[in-house]
Every structure is written in structure tokens, then in C-alpha cells.
Amino acid sequence: MLKKGSKLYSILTGTCPKCHEESMYIIKNSYILSKVFDMHEKCSHCETKYKIEPSFFFGAMFVSYGVSVLIGIIAFLVSHFIFKTNLKTSFVSIVISLIALMPIIMRISRNIWINIFIHYDKNIKIKL
Incomplete structure (x- = not known):
């Protein structure tokens, strides 16, 4: 899978x-917040340019919203139905989850966005 x-x-x-x-990404650790958006210009193996056009990753902001909503729903369901918390505590767990996962959400959203437009090519000639 x-x-x-x-x-x-x-x-x-x-x-x-x-x-x-x-x-x-230049730094793989997404929790180094000053470097969370730092990316290579292009792939050193296949020469694929990551920033297809200026402000390309602006669209990732919309993906980020969807990912955040999904995480918020999961946090609510886990806290409210599994841990049997009240609504106020469930809301706090949503906020804490979103803040804690913010750097990962930003990177995952960029990854989803670029994968919409660029597809895997098993026959690509890799530069050595």
C-alpha cells in the first residue's frame, strides 16, 4: 500500500x-518552524521543478483547510466518544490537536497539492 x-x-x-x-524539503523535520516551507528548487534525480509557477503552493492553503477539518473531526470523535469528555473539553482537544499538528498539516497539504499536478513516472531517466 x-x-x-x-x-x-x-x-x-x-x-x-x-x-x-x-x-x-531541505530539512525533513517539519517541527523546525523557521524551515517548514524551505524546499529544493528541483529534484536532483529527475530535474522536476517543484514550484511550477509563482505562488504555486497558494492552492495548498485550501487543501490545508480540508485536512484541518478532518483532524478536528477525528479529535472530537476520539475525545468525546472514546474518552467520554464533555463538549468543552472536546473543543479544547480539537484546538490542541490542530496546534500540535500544524507543521505536519502544512507539509501534507503541500504534498497533496503538488501530487495533484505531477504524477509518478516509472520510466523516467534518473540523473546520476
């Missing part, structure tokens, strides 16, 4: 959507 060649692999690992050989 999570192997090279799948969109899910590229989205969850942050690798090049074309060849799946290199991380798109």
Missing part, C-alpha cells in the same frame, strides 16, 4: 512526486 509509485507514498514521505527518490 505504501510503496514507491503510489501517490500516498509521495504525500506521506514528502518525496519528489515524479521519481520518489528525494525529499522535496
